[in-house]
Every structure is written in structure tokens, then in C-alpha cells.
Amino acid sequence: MFNLTRTIISRQSSRMLSTFETLKVSTPKAFVAHVELNRPDRLNALNYTLWHEIGQCFDELNASEDVRSIVLTGAGKHFTAGIDLMDMLQVGQKLAGVTDVSRKAKIMEELIVHHQNSISSLERCVKPVIAATHSAVVGAGVDIVSTADIRYCTKDCWFSIKEVDIGMAADVGTLQRFPKAIGSQSLVRELCFTGRKFKSDEALRWGFVTRVFDTKEELVEASLKLAEEIASKSPVAVQGTKKNLVYSLDHTNQEGLDHIMEINRMNLQSEDFVNAVMAGQSKGEAAVFSKL
Numbered sequence: 001m002f003n004l005t006r007t008i009i010s011r012q013s014s015r016m017l018s019t020f021e022t023l024k025v026s027t028p029k030a031f032v033a034h035v036e037l038n039r040p041d042r043l044n045a046l047n048y049t050l051w052h053e054i055g056q057c058f059d060e061l062n063a064s065e066d067v068r069s070i071v072l073t074g075a076g077k078h079f080t081a082g083i084d085l086m087d088m089l090q091v092g093q094k095l096a097g098v099t100d101v102s103r104k105a106k107i108m109e110e111l112i113v114h115h116q117n118s119i120s121s122l123e124r125c126v127k128p129v130i131a132a133t134h135s136a137v138v139g140a141g142v143d144i145v146s147t148a149d150i151r152y153c154t155k156d157c158w159f160s161i162k163e164v165d166i167g168m169a170a171d172v173g174t175l176q177r178f179p180k181a182i183g184s185q186s187l188v189r190e191l192c193f194t195g196r197k198f199k200s201d202e203a204l205r206w207g208f209v210t211r212v213f214d215t216k217e218e219l220v221e222a223s224l225k226l227a228e229e230i231a232s233k234s235p236v237a238v239q240g241t242k243k244n245l246v247y248s249l250d251h252t253n254q255e256g257l258d259h260i261m262e263i264n265r266m267n268l269q270s271e272d273f274v275n276a277v278m279a280g281q282s283k284g285e286a287a288v289f290s291k292l
């Protein structure tokens with residue numbers, strides 16, 4: 001009963017996205033959301049508010065029947081400079097006031113789980129997320145874009161799994177998701193152990209990004225065009241596809257097949273299936289899918 005009430009409330013409120021302090025959210029095309037990291041004066045470094053708002057924003061976009069695909073960009077000079085190091089100094093001060101190691105560890109556990117959940121919201125969101133990055137994508141930035149479904153970037157874009165240079169192991173998803181996007185364990189380990197910058201040309205060669213653009217304007221335009229195309233498809237089909245692709249990343253083939261069977265034994269009875277097939281046969285008439 002509680003869950004049902006919560007679901008109904010979230011559906012009702014899905015039309016009104018929150019306004020955020022560190023994110024700019026717009027709907028430039030039908031069913032397409034554009035989320036912009038918006039702390040340009042701090043190079044979009046992730047302070048606690050930005051971590052928190054990313055999670056809240058993608059959970060809201062997931063619930064919204066008006067959103068079918070999402071483009072993620074960064075405002076200003078860089079996509080992001082990673083975690084806000086000033087914010088981390090404040091965490092250090094908080095820890096200094098606590099003497100017991102287990103109690104210090106509990107504070108850190110809550111922080112790490114909060115930040116992990118923030119980034120995982122891009123994966124929990126069943127609407128495809130296109131990360132469109134420019135200039136620096138550092139540390140937590142790689143965690144974020146590794147969680148996106150599709151990555152485009154500008155020619156001047158570079159990435160660094162920088163955590164090793166600040167004395168920590170990446171802990172909000174890069175070590176889990178980046179290797180699955182790249183394939184070569186040797187390359188992954190080289191980049192994670194050294195933090196060395198890799199540029200757009202290398203990222204393209206390895207398949208980490210799939211398109212590179214001369215300017216940010218071209219990048220955003222192409223990303224929105226792709227998002228618009230995805231949004232024109234059946235939301236039942238696209239969201240079922242994302243759920244199964246995410247699930248299949250860490251399950252056996254048979255488990256993945258069982259999972260998609262569970263999804264499709266329902267979805268093949270949906271009006272979207274009939275509408276799409278009819279539109280396909282009418283040659284030229286695009287199918288129109290109702291809100292999901």
C-alpha cells in the first residue's frame with residue numbers, strides 16, 4: 001500500500017521537475033531533457049549539493065512521463081573538475097572532531113554510499129542518457145560518463161581517472177563501469193594506476209566515445225538530435241531495452257534472456273507494438289506513442 005501510494009504520488013508530481021541550485025534542466029525538444037552541470041565558476045566541481053541534486057534530478061526524470069531521453073552537458077570552461085576538493089577538506093575537518101575509528105568510518109560510509117547512489121541514478125533511470133562532454137572530464141567526471149548510455153565529446157575533450165593522484169581508489173563506479181566500456185584490462189589498469197590524461201582521439205579509437213565534434217555547439221546539436229530520435233521510438237521498447245542491457249552487463253546470457261522474456265511477455269501485448277507494426281506497414285506514417 002505504501003509503495004503504491006508513493007508510486008502514484010511520484011507519477012502525479014512527474015510533470016513538475018524540481019528547480020536545482022547546481023543543475024540547469026530544460027526540455028529543448030519534445031520528450032527530451034537537457035541536464036547541465038551548472039557550477040561554471042567552480043569548473044562544475046562536485047560539492048555535496050551537486051552530488052545530491054544529480055541523484056534527485058535523474059530519479060525525477062526517470063519518473064517523468066514527459067521525458068524519454070536525456071542529454072547531459074557541463075556549463076562553462078570544462079565538463080567537470082571532479083569532486084570539489086574544498087568540500088572534501090570540510091569532511092576532513094568533521095572527521096577530525098571524532099576520535100573513534102568506527103565512528104569516523106560510519107561518516108565516510110554514509111558519504112560514499114550517498115555519492116555512489118547519485119551516480120547510479122543515471123543507470124537506475126530507464127531513459128537513455130547521452131553524455132556530451134567538452135574540455136576536462138576529471139575524476140568523478142569519468143564515473144559519471146562511464147554510467148551514461150552513450151558518450152559523445154568535443155575534439156578538445158580529455159579524461160583522467162585522477163583519483164590515484166589524490167591518494168584514493170575511484171569508488172563511485174569507474175572501476176566497475178569503465179572497464180566494461182573499454183574492453184582491454186591492460187589499458188584500463190594503465191589509466192587507473194597512472195591517472196594519465198587521455199584525449200578524444202584515444203577515447204574514440206577505444207570506443208569509449210562514439211563521436212567527436214569540432215565545437216561544443218556541434219556536440220550539443222548532434223546529441224539533442226540523437227536524443228530526439230530515441231524519444232521518437234516506443235518508450236516501452238526503449239526502456240525495456242535499457243533495463244535489459246544494464247541487467248545483462250553482469251549476468252549470464254541465460255539470465256539476460258530470462259530477464260528480457262519477463263519484460264517482453266508483457267510488452268509484446270502493449271499498444272506500442274501494434275502501433276509500431278502498423279506504422280511500419282503504412283510506409284511513411286510515423287507511429288505516435290502515448291505517454292509512459
Ligand SMILES: CC/C=C\C=C\CC(=O)SCCNC(=O)CCNC(=O)[C@H](O)C(C)(C)COP(=O)(O)OP(=O)(O)OC[C@H]1O[C@@H](n2cnc3c(N)ncnc32)[C@H](O)[C@@H]1OP(=O)(O)O
Nearest residue numbers: 045081082083084085086112115136138139140162163172
Ligand atoms: C567519496 C568520494 C567520491 C568521489 C571521488 C572522486 C575523486 C575525484 O574526483 S579525483 C579528481 C579531483 N579533481 C582534481 O584533482 C582536479 C584539480 N583541478 C585541475 O586539475 C584543474 O583545475 C583543471 C580541472 C585541469 C582545470 O584547469 P584550469 O582550467 O587551468 O583551471 P584552474 O586555474 O586550475 O582552476 C580554476 C579554479 O578552480 C579551482 N578548482 C579546480 N579544480 C577544483 C576542484 N576539483 N575542486 C575545487 N576547486 C577546484 C581551482 O583551485 C581554481 O580556483 P581559484 O579560486 O580560481 O584559484
